[in-house]
């Protein structure tokens with residue numbers, strides 16, 4: 001996975017408040033990697049990050065690098081001009097390959113570089129990042 | 145699972161809805177939220193045969209602190225209303241963390257049945273049309289303006305241009321289409337049905353006839369949801385008086401009994417993290433409600449199901465068990481079952497899609513209107529006795545079974 005930084009499709013984004021809890025999720029893109037919180041006792045993934053394992057309630061959790069690959073669980077092509085006329089854009093729910101059907105490891109993001117008409121559930125995708133101020137937002141593109 | 149829902153006392157039956165009231169409803173009325181609220185509250189008290197001196201409880205959703213994200217979403221809080229009306233209260237509650245909008249009514253019923261209050265005034269006020277009016281409907285968090293940063297769960301949605309529930313629920317719809325072969329026409333049956341009913345409701349916002357072709361030709365908001373899959377922001381307030389059933393014989397209009405409520409929430413209370421997004425979080429609440437009553441789905445004479453977006457209603461029909469999960473396409477085919485003279489007349493006032501986004505409370509109001517036989521041109525024939533109401537349906541939901549007369 002090459003996590004290089006690309007131009008953003010949005011003129012402006014609502015950005016997260018970076019804090020101790022979520023810092024690695026929102027900034028590890030600087031290193032070209034996606035980090036998700038994981039329990040070091042039982043191995044469960046925790047997203048969004050809470051500092052507590054939802055499976056075994058351990059506090060021994062750490063942001064852990066994932067492959068950045070997954071499949072599209074669902075998507076929508078937005079046409080409403082919330083941001084002015086920037087054209088249709090694609091919001092995706094990506095189930096990362098580290099998760100399972102019963103306990104998906106899922107993040108909301110954008111699919112970039114694929115014609116909106118061609119987006120499909122099940123499509124394999126990989127992460128890249130766009131920088132906005134102090135956060136590196138995970139974005140996805142189709143694995144062709 | 146022993147010791148859960150089926151073994152509980154069904155205390156909600158000790159409460160009735162003794163009065164209903166609704167303010168003027170419209171787009172960009174330019175009135176204050178408090179003015180709308182007081183109009184609805186005074187109407188409800190009068191309808192219940194009470195004066196404000198009789199009111200000893202006050203309840204609302206979502207409370208007075210919810211306007212920041214979404215202008216006009218929150219009405220005045222209970223403290224502001226208590227002060228304006230100079231109420232003396234034995235019990236009061238306002239908030240948004242619970243089984244959706246209808247939690248305010250359920251809380252009121254619990255206050256009445258525990259003896260903390262005798263007559264609770266419950267209200268829900270929206271003024272999104274005036275607050276967001278000039279620029280049309282807004283995304284959350286000031287999407288266009290690069291406003292404040294976002295904490296909490298929305299920080300994982302809004303940065304990606306998923307700035308509206310339209311975007312979030314579109315992804316539920318996409319899953320449902322993918323898994324079950326549901327189509328835009330399936331959602332269209334709900335929109336067309338609600339519009340037809342709105343034509344019979346003088347207070348509805350959109351009353352012009354809408355055909356399936358009109359629906360399919362509407363502009364896309366967020367695929368597969370088009371303009372007519374989304375409700376219409378309005379200004380308006382709806383109020384109820386929830387009283388102890390002892391008062392039912394003195395109610396000037398027909399008392400509406402609270403037969404059973406569904407408040408359960410299983411799984412993750414999240415817009416994007418539920419493993420099976422084809423299915424509504426209403427499922428658990430609905431199962432809990434049916435476990436609290438001897439009434440069955442066949443007893444239901446009308447359904448007033450949340451329609452902030454048409455897909456919510458579709459998932460609610462399935463979650464409540466009127467058809468199996470994934471069967472809505474067949475159930476809704478042709479729209480006959482949900483029409484005014486069908487087996488399950490749905491959103492008989494036009495729902496939020498066509499009558500206006502009164503945010504859950506409009507649907508309970510219409511259930512009461514129908515059970516009281518006051519539906520006028522849109523009255524369900526045969527004196528309906530049982531109505532089901534569902535609220536919410538994104539990350540959380542609540543439901544209620546109400547009856548003509550005490551339950």
Ligand SMILES: [Zn+2]
Pocket residue numbers: 039040041042043044053054055056057058
């Ligand atoms: Zn663990």
